[in-house]
Every structure is written in structure tokens, then in C-alpha cells.
Amino acid sequence: MSQTQATDQLEVRFRRLAAINGAADILNWDAATMLPKKSGDVRGEQLAALSEVTHELLTNPALRDLLQQAHSETLEPWRTANLREMQHRYDHANALPQQLVAAITRQRITSEHSWREARRTANYKSFLPEFKKMLQLTREEAAAKSTALNLSAYDAMLDGFDPGMRRTVIDPIFATLKTWLPDFVNQVIEHQKKKPALPLNATVPEAQQKTLGLAMMQRLGFDMSQGRIDSSTHPFCGGVPGDVRITTRYNPEKFVNSLYGVMHETGHALYEQGLPTEWRGLPVGHARGMSVHESQSLFVEMQLGRSAPFLRFLAPQLAQHFCVSGPAWSPENLQRALTKVSRSFIRVDADEVTYPLHVILRYELEQALLTDDLKAEDLPGAWAENMQHHLGVTPPDDAQGCLQDIHWPEGMLGYFPTYTLGAMLAAQLMASVRKAIPDLDAQLERGEFTNIIQWLNKHLHAQASLYPTPELITKATDEPLNPVHYEAHLKARYLGQA
Amino acid sequence: MSQTQATDQLEVRFRRLAAINGAADILNWDAATMLPKKSGDVRGEQLAALSEVTHELLTNPALRDLLQQAHSETLEPWRTANLREMQHRYDHANALPQQLVAAITRQRITSEHSWREARRTANYKSFLPEFKKMLQLTREEAAAKSTALNLSAYDAMLDGFDPGMRRTVIDPIFATLKTWLPDFVNQVIEHQKKKPALPLNATVPEAQQKTLGLAMMQRLGFDMSQGRIDSSTHPFCGGVPGDVRITTRYNPEKFVNSLYGVMHETGHALYEQGLPTEWRGLPVGHARGMSVHESQSLFVEMQLGRSAPFLRFLAPQLAQHFCVSGPAWSPENLQRALTKVSRSFIRVDADEVTYPLHVILRYELEQALLTDDLKAEDLPGAWAENMQHHLGVTPPDDAQGCLQDIHWPEGMLGYFPTYTLGAMLAAQLMASVRKAIPDLDAQLERGEFTNIIQWLNKHLHAQASLYPTPELITKATDEPLNPVHYEAHLKARYLGQA
Numbered sequence: 001m002s003q004t005q006a007t008d009q010l011e012v013r014f015r016r017l018a019a020i021n022g023a024a025d026i027l028n029w030d031a032a033t034m035l036p037k038k039s040g041d042v043r044g045e046q047l048a049a050l051s052e053v054t055h056e057l058l059t060n061p062a063l064r065d066l067l068q069q070a071h072s073e074t075l076e077p078w079r080t081a082n083l084r085e086m087q088h089r090y091d092h093a094n095a096l097p098q099q100l101v102a103a104i105t106r107q108r109i110t111s112e113h114s115w116r117e118a119r120r121t122a123n124y125k126s127f128l129p130e131f132k133k134m135l136q137l138t139r140e141e142a143a144a145k146s147t148a149l150n151l152s153a154y155d156a157m158l159d160g161f162d163p164g165m166r167r168t169v170i171d172p173i174f175a176t177l178k179t180w181l182p183d184f185v186n187q188v189i190e191h192q193k194k195k196p197a198l199p200l201n202a203t204v205p206e207a208q209q210k211t212l213g214l215a216m217m218q219r220l221g222f223d224m225s226q227g228r229i230d231s232s233t234h235p236f237c238g239g240v241p242g243d244v245r246i247t248t249r250y251n252p253e254k255f256v257n258s259l260y261g262v263m264h265e266t267g268h269a270l271y272e273q274g275l276p277t278e279w280r281g282l283p284v285g286h287a288r289g290m291s292v293h294e295s296q297s298l299f300v301e302m303q304l305g306r307s308a309p310f311l312r313f314l315a316p317q318l319a320q321h322f323c324v325s326g327p328a329w330s331p332e333n334l335q336r337a338l339t340k341v342s343r344s345f346i347r348v349d350a351d352e353v354t355y356p357l358h359v360i361l362r363y364e365l366e367q368a369l370l371t372d373d374l375k376a377e378d379l380p381g382a383w384a385e386n387m388q389h390h391l392g393v394t395p396p397d398d399a400q401g402c403l404q405d406i407h408w409p410e411g412m413l414g415y416f417p418t419y420t421l422g423a424m425l426a427a428q429l430m431a432s433v434r435k436a437i438p439d440l441d442a443q444l445e446r447g448e449f450t451n452i453i454q455w456l457n458k459h460l461h462a463q464a465s466l467y468p469t470p471e472l473i474t475k476a477t478d479e480p481l482n483p484v485h486y487e488a489h490l491k492a493r494y495l496g497q498a
Numbered sequence: 499m500s501q502t503q504a505t506d507q508l509e510v511r512f513r514r515l516a517a518i519n520g521a522a523d524i525l526n527w528d529a530a531t532m533l534p535k536k537s538g539d540v541r542g543e544q545l546a547a548l549s550e551v552t553h554e555l556l557t558n559p560a561l562r563d564l565l566q567q568a569h570s571e572t573l574e575p576w577r578t579a580n581l582r583e584m585q586h587r588y589d590h591a592n593a594l595p596q597q598l599v600a601a602i603t604r605q606r607i608t609s610e611h612s613w614r615e616a617r618r619t620a621n622y623k624s625f626l627p628e629f630k631k632m633l634q635l636t637r638e639e640a641a642a643k644s645t646a647l648n649l650s651a652y653d654a655m656l657d658g659f660d661p662g663m664r665r666t667v668i669d670p671i672f673a674t675l676k677t678w679l680p681d682f683v684n685q686v687i688e689h690q691k692k693k694p695a696l697p698l699n700a701t702v703p704e705a706q707q708k709t710l711g712l713a714m715m716q717r718l719g720f721d722m723s724q725g726r727i728d729s730s731t732h733p734f735c736g737g738v739p740g741d742v743r744i745t746t747r748y749n750p751e752k753f754v755n756s757l758y759g760v761m762h763e764t765g766h767a768l769y770e771q772g773l774p775t776e777w778r779g780l781p782v783g784h785a786r787g788m789s790v791h792e793s794q795s796l797f798v799e800m801q802l803g804r805s806a807p808f809l810r811f812l813a814p815q816l817a818q819h820f821c822v823s824g825p826a827w828s829p830e831n832l833q834r835a836l837t838k839v840s841r842s843f844i845r846v847d848a849d850e851v852t853y854p855l856h857v858i859l860r861y862e863l864e865q866a867l868l869t870d871d872l873k874a875e876d877l878p879g880a881w882a883e884n885m886q887h888h889l890g891v892t893p894p895d896d897a898q899g900c901l902q903d904i905h906w907p908e909g910m911l912g913y914f915p916t917y918t919l920g921a922m923l924a925a926q927l928m929a930s931v932r933k934a935i936p937d938l939d940a941q942l943e944r945g946e947f948t949n950i951i952q953w954l955n956k957h958l959h960a961q962a963s964l965y966p967t968p969e970l971i972t973k974a975t976d977e978p979l980n981p982v983h984y985e986a987h988l989k990a991r992y993l994g995q996a
Contacts, residue, residue, distance in 0.1 A: 015543075016547050019544045019548075022544050023522075030528065036722065038721075039724050042740035042741045043741065046517045049514050050521060226534050242536075243540045
């Protein structure tokens with residue numbers, strides 16, 4: 001009899017779970033890219049059935065016994081890490097009574113549907129009844145996880161998206177940001193007034209945008225033999241490792257959105273494609289939490305994609321593929337246009353500098369929503385007030401205010417901070433890459449990404465979930481998450497301060 | 499407590515089963531249309547996991563008890579029919595030990611892979627080892643089903659594809675066919691020599707083929723809001739009711755293949771789209787067996803699509819969409835070209851007249867393979883001999899002989915007869931439609947399909963699996979399956995005999 005019998009059995013069960021989750025991932029991709037417009041109900045039934053199956057697999061009583069036995073087995077380090085990750089999934093799944101899971105799944109569909117209509121008509125009141133139900137269920141979820149995982153309610157939610165992340169890490173980081181970033185925004189806006197960017201006016205047919213996007217993702221190292229690119233309303237990276245599917249959207253008047261959408265999602269995709277194949281299907285082989293994932297997309301989109309040397313590479317590409325010419329298309333003006341800072345209402349359209357303020361606003365409000373210190377009824381007022389406070393603007397309606405994001409309508413509280421933590425980690429990684437590759441800028445200017453991506457692969461992608469996030473970051477960059485790199489990055493890029 | 503408690507519970511379980519099978523159906527569609535070329539293994543794992551789940555659901559011991567209880571509950575007729583169909587699925591699934599199911603699933607992948615390579619290189623010997631393993635497992639499957647279902651081995655296999663179909667029904671039909679069809683083929687070929695068809699030479703870009711194909715499927719009644727059309731190597735109708743996905747293939751030199759591929763698959767699709775929504779997810783709401791399904795595709799492709807009045811409608815459509823003109827494009831020559839009969843090697847390319855001979859050959863050989871009266875080693879010889887006997891031609895190699903079809907390499911013995919039974923039923927349905935719609939030809943000549951499809955919907959599609967196949971046919975056409983309609987159809991169309 002094997003010395004690791006329980007672990008062996010667990011691994012079989014978790015590989016099966018991964019295969020079923022993978023099936024659901026492809027069906028979700030299909031729902032966003034291929035699904036006929038009246039086939040949503042049918043798809044809903046399929047996804048609900050799969051999620052019932054996976055929940056049953058994760059709450060099967062045999063699993064607890066196997067986990068207990070496995071903890072006393074002698075395992076290689078990667079299997080010990082895998083056991084930790086299996087336990088983490090088991091703990092999260094078993095924290096919730098099945099009835100609550102089913103209620104959340106059902107309410108999520110109703111709530112999202114109501115939210116879409118409310119956003120379209122900028123009518124928060126029409127969304128309020130469903131939102132209150134969703135919030136109530138989310139509070140129950142947080143309470144149940146809090147008890148089971150021995151974490152605060154908010155940390156318990158956060159831990160679902162970014163294992164190991166805690167308010168005690170985020171609070172000081174965001175507190176520091178708030179001390180300097182609002183004033184920094186003012187400085188940058190004033191600074192940019194001195195040399196305003198010429199607008200990048202060009203009408204580029206979809207076919208040409210596709211060609212350049214495809215060339216760029218392949219140049220970055222995306223493996224088309226194990227992945228695809230398609231169009232969807234909102235760009236995303238979906239599918240599974242071994243079949244990674246990114247999307248973008250094409251608007252002839254806005255090629256920047258499509259190109260940088262492709263670069264962002266390619267950052268996510270390279271992470272997924274770079275996960276070790278020998279651990280595929282096991283929790284240890286899964287991407288680390290959402291902060292690390294977002295660091296990879298922002299690394300490509302922001303750290304590489306809007307850097308001066310890359311834009312010197314991009315300028316002739318645009319001239320060649322899009323037949324554009326003139327002073328607006330010089331590398332210098334491209335950089336001015338692509339790093340223009342402004343106070344705006346919509347998070348997903350926000351620039352790199354103001355983005356964290358959008359996140360901090362949500363971070364504060366979602367904690368208050370979770371504790372009921374902020375009533376759903378009072379959200380629009382609180383939103384407007386905080387926008388004015390943090391960003392100095394007030395949205396003209398709720399569609400451009402508290403109705404803009406899908407996260408809360410889906411009960412995803414605790415997700416938002418990962419965007420800014422990811423941006424910070426991307427800056428920290430860039431500092432390490434710069435040390436490791438002395439001629440980084442020269443490589444970027446030639447459009448050569450191989451060494452850079454290899455570095456990321458070695459230090460992050462190939463490590464998958466072998467280490468908890470803090471350890472992974474320290475191993476990769478020789479220090480814990482340190483926001484000083486982010487601050488330095490912004491000051492260098494936006495005020496030219498070395 | 500409800501009087502139908504066991505039935506209620508069974509229906510919940512079978513709806514869930516249908517949702518998971520539906521997920522697999524979409525993943526199979528994706529594998530044929532979207533899957534990156536090196537993502538096959540990942541997809542294989544997903545499909546294997548889903549099939550394990552559904553097999554477990556169907557072999558859950560609780561199901562037997564529920565079925566037993568349900569049989570003593572008082573049910574409305576449709577629920578009684580549903581219980582019959584649930585029992586049928588249970589019986590088939592539980593006939594096989596789980597180990598055999600797993601072995602078949604694994605061997606099918608290996609065998610198909612080996613077959614593809616063998617067909618490409620026309621090297622039967624290279625396929626023989628895997629084929630023998632597949633055949634052995636298929637024999638075990640047939641033996642296990644034979645015992646469990648109290649049917650002969652071949653009938654037990656047949657019953658999996660076409661519930662209720664038996665050799666005792668097929669044997670006399672095929673025996674009669676053999677008495678007149680080979681000579682009829684000779685007569686038709688001689689007859690057609692008198693007025694040979696002008697070839698339909700036209701190079702039609704994919705985009706124009708797509709436009710006409712789309713127009714045709716919508717005209718036939720395909721609901722694009724609950725379905726799609728895409729390209730794949732082999733045309734098929736996939737997806738699920740509520741999300742029906744057909745495919746075709748485009749070759750600029752062969753627009754006929756694409757157009758008639760679309761019509762064939764639209765026939766299948768109309769059946770799926772026309773199934774009653776209130777029974778969706780229940781076995782009673784499922785399409786009746788493969789013979790009936792094939793009758794629907796052949797009805798559209800052959801009975802409607804190659805009829806003289808439809809071709810009078812089609813001729814100006816081709817002129818308009820494909821910019822073709824001249825004597826080859828007259829309705830009369832279209833008919834000559836589209837009903838040209840010839841002795842050929844490949845079943846899927848065969849015309850309506852010789853097709854049944856391809857099927858009879860397979861029907862006879864697969865029975866001999868199943869009983870081991872024919873050894874796998876001797877298949878190429880037996881194939882060549884039978885081709886010469888039935889069709890008067892000998893394939894130049896095995897790729898154009900016994901290696902041409904995927905069915906046997908996948909262990910699907912008992913499937914082939916449904917093609918010809920479907921062709922016969924299509925002719926019988928056409929005779930009934932002609933009685934019900936006196937001005938049928940006038941409607942076809944105007945490209946009006948509404949009344950025809952409504953008739954099919956009422957008498958077949960909307961009945962789903964409420965009745966066993968023989969009863970369904972009798973209710974729709976006032977008589978059991980009767981090959982005389984098929985014979986009359988062929989004589990009328992090919993020799994002009996009323």
C-alpha cells in the first residue's frame with residue numbers, strides 16, 4: 001500500500017474537479033462570445049448543474065477524512081503545497097451551507113439581470129430590491145466564512161479572491177497612497193498641460209486592428225496552438241491552461257482600446273499558458289490569487305506597453321499596419337496620448353494614476369456595505385461624496401457612478417483591492433526585471449519580449465501556487481510587496497522624476 | 499406528500515443529467531469548430547470527467563428504487579412516456595460494468611487516433627491492432643447489453659441508437675431492397691446517359707456561399723436567436739435544443755456541398771428546435787431515435803431540396819447570389835446534375851439511389867464482425883468483395899474502402915441502418931405531406947416552407963419521444979414504416995415513373 005494513499009486519492013478527486021471547472025470555464029467563454037441571444041437560460045441550467053456537481057465533490061464527507069489522513073503523510077514539498085491548496089478550497093466550499101450556495105447562485109442571475117437594466121436606464125432605485133437581497137446573501141456568506149475560517153468577514157471574502165490577503169496588509173498601503181496620490185494627480189494634470197497630447201485620430205478597420213493585435217500577442221509569446229482570440233463586449237481572459245482564450249473589442253475609431261485590451265489580456269494569458277503542465281489540474285498548479293494575476297496583465301499593458309522604449313517600437317508598427325503618419329504618431333506624442341491623466345467617472349477607462357483612487361473608494365464603501373454601516377439605499381449619495389472627495393468629480397448619474405461595475409451586483413465584495421495591489425506588484429516586478437536585464441530598454445525598443453517573459457515565467461508563472469503570495473513575491477523580488485516601486489514608477493513616468 | 503413523489507424526484511435527476519449532457523454537447527461542438535489544435539488532451543479530460551459524472555448519476559442505486567416506485571404511481575400519459583424513456587436510459591447505462599465503460603471511453607480515443615492516421619496513409623494494417631481491441635470491447639458491450647436487455651447482441655447495439663428498432667424489422671426491408679435496387683441502379687445510369695447533366699462549374703467565394711446558406715436556413719425556419727452556423731471539417735448538427743449549432747464546410751469550387759450540407763443539417767436542427775420546450779431536459783422531450791432524426795435531414799435535403807419545384811425556386815437564387823448564368827443553371831439541368839447517379843466508393847458522397855447499397859454492405863459486415871464470423875484481419879477482403887457484389891466497383895485502397903467511416907473505429911456498430919431507414923421514412927412523410935398540402939409543389943416553387951415544416955412539427959417534432967418510433971410513424975402517416983414510398987419516390991424521380 002502506498003505511503004501517500006490519501007494524498008493520491010485527493011489528487012485524483014481534485015483533477016476531476018478541475019476538469020469539470022474547466023468545462024464550466026469554456027462554457028462561460030462561449031456565453032460571452034458565441035451564445036445565441038436567446039440561449040441564456042439553457043446555458044444557465046448547464047452551469048448551475050456543473051456548479052452543483054463541483055460543490056458536491058468539494059463537500060463530500062470522504063474528503064474531510066482524506067484531508068485529515070493526508071496531513072500525516074510524508075510528502076514532497078510540491079505535494080505539501082498542493083495539500084495546503086486543496087485544504088483551502090475545501091475550507092471555503094465547506095464554510096457555506098448548500099442552501100446558501102444555491103440561493104447565491106440563483107440571486108446572482110436575478111441581480112445581474114436587474115443591474116444591467118438599471119445601468120442602461122441609470123435607475124438605481126429599480127435595482128435596489130434585488131441589490132438588497134444580493135447584499136444580504138453576501139453578508140451571510142461572509143459571516144459563514146468568517147466563522148469557518150476564523151477571519152474577519154471582509155478578510156474572509158478577500159481570501160476567496162486572493163488567498164492570504166488581509167486588510168492588515170492593504171490598510172497601511174492604501175492609507176499611504178491617500179496621503180500623496182490626490183495631490184500627485186493635480187501635479188500631473190498641471191504638468192501635462194504644458195505639452196498637451198495631439199489626439200490619436202484614426203479610423204482603423206477591424207481587420208487591420210486584428211492583424212496588429214495578433215502580431216503583438218504572438219510577439220509577446222502567446223501560443224496560438226493552445227489558445228484563441230475572439231471579440232466580446234468586455235475583454236477578458238478565459239478558458240483553461242492548455243486552452244487559453246482571450247477577447248478584445250473592436251471600434252474603428254478607438255484602436256487603442258483594442259490593442260491595449262489585447263496586451264492586457266495577453267498578460268493574463270501568458271501566466272495561464274506558463275503554468276507548469278505537470279501540475280495541471282491540481283490546485284498547486286493553479287495561478288496564484290487575483291493580485292498576482294492582475295500584476296501580469298498590468299505588467300504587459302502598463303509597464304511594458306506604455307513605456308517610452310516600447311512606444312518607439314510601436315510607432316513604426318502603427319504607421320505600417322494602420323497607414324497613419326504625422327506628428328501625432330511620433331513616439332513622443334504616442335506616450336503623451338497614452339499616459340494622459342484625467343479625473344473621470346469610469347474605473348475601467350481610468351488612467352494608471354487615478355485608477356487607485358477609484359479602487360480605494362470601492363474598498364472603503366464595500367467594507368461599509370458588508371457591515372451594514374452603509375445601507376444600500378444610501379450608496380448613491382456615499383458614492384458621489386467619495387468621488388468628490390477622492391477624485392474631485394461628481395458623476396452626472398448612477399450609471400456613471402455606483403452602477404458602473406458588475407462586482408457588487410454579483411456579490412463580489414473584496415475583489416476591488418486586487419486591481420491596485422496588482423498594479424503595485426507590476427511596478428515592483430518591473431524594478432526586478434530591470435535589474436536582471438540591464439539592456440531592457442534596448443530590447444523593448446526592438447520589440448523583443450522573450451527575455452522579459454522568460455524572467456516572469458521563471459519567477460512567477462512556473463511557480464504557480466507552490467508558495468503563498470507573500471513568499472512568492474519575496475522569492476521573485478527579494479522583498480515583500482513594497483508600494484515604493486509603484487510610487488517611483490508613477491513619479492518617473494508622469495513627472496519625469498528619476 | 500405528493501402522489502408522484504418518486505417520479506418528481508426522477509425528473510429532477512434527469513433534468514440535471516440533461517444539463518450536464520448538454521454541457522458536453524457544447525464542448526463537443528467547440529472541439530469541432532473552435533478548439534486550438536493542441537488543446538485536444540485538455541478537452542478530452544473535461545469530456546471524460548463529465549461522462550463519469552453522468553454515468554454515476556445513471557447508475558446511482560437510488561435510481562433503481564425510484565424507478566420501481568414510480569412505476570406504481572398514477573401518472574399523466576406524458577409522464578408515463580417519460581418514465582418509459584428514463585427506464586430505457588437506466589437500463590442501457592446499468593447494463594455495462596463501470597470498468598467496461600471506462601475501457602471503451604479510453605480505447606475509443608486511441609482507436610480513433612490510430613484510424614485517422616491509417617486512413618490518411620491508406621494503411622489498414624497499422625489500424626488493425628487498435629481496431630481489434632475496439633472490436634473486442636464492443637463485443638463485450640453488446641454481450642452485456644444483450645444479457646441485461648434480453649435482446650440479441652446486434653439488437654442491443656441497435657437499440658442504443660434507435661430505441662425499439664430490431665433486426666426483424668430491418669431484415670425484410672433490406673432483403674426486398676436487394677431484390678430490385680442493384681438492377682434499378684443500372685437502369686437509372688443507362689437512363690441518365692440519354693441526357694447527361696452539364697457540370698455546375700462555378701467558383702463561389704465563401705462569403706457568398708454563407709449568405710445563401712444563411713438565407714436558406716432562415717427561410718426553412720431555423721431560429722437564429724437560438725442557434726448558430728459555423729464551419730467544420732465534417733458538417734454536423736450539434737448543441738442542444740434551445741442552442742442548436744449546425745456546421746457546414748466551404749469550398750469555392752463545390753458550393754453544392756456547402757448548400758446541401760446546410761439544408762441537411764437544418765433538417766436535423768428544425769427537429770431539435772421544434773421539440774416541446776415544456777419537456778426540455780426530460781427524456782420524453784428528447785428527439786426520437788436516429789432513424790427519425792435522419793428522416794428529418796433527408797426530408798429537407800433530398801425530398802425538398804432536390805425536387806423539381808424547389809430547383810425552379812433555387813435556379814434564380816443561384817443566379818442572383820452567385821452571378822451564374824447559361825444552360826447549366828436552368829432548373830432542368832440543376833435537377834439532372836443534383837440527381838446524377840453513379841457507382842462510387844465513398845458513402846458520404848453517394849447519391850440517393852446507390853446510398854442504401856453502401857448501407858446494406860455495412861449492415862451485413864458489422865453483424866459478422868460482432869459475432870466474430872468475420873475477423874478484423876479479413877475485413878478489407880470482405881469489403882472489396884461486397885462492394886463488387888452490391889455496387890459493381892472495387893475500391894483502389896482501404897482508405898476508400900473499409901477505412902472510410904469513423905463509426906466502427908469508435909465502436910459504433912448498429913448505427914448504419916438508421917441512414918437508410920431515415921431515407922425511407924422521409925419518403926413516407928413526403929407522401930403524407932403531399933396529401934395534407936395539395937398545392938405542395940406550388941409552395942416549394944415559391945420557396946415557401948412554412949406549411950411543410952409546420953406539418954412536420956405537429957406530427958413529429960412536437961411529439962418528441964412521447965411514443966415509441968413505430969407508433970409515432972403510424973400516428974404521423976397512418977401506417978407503419980413502409981418501404982413502398984421510398985421505392986415509388988426513386989422510380990418517380992429517377993425514371994419518371996409515376
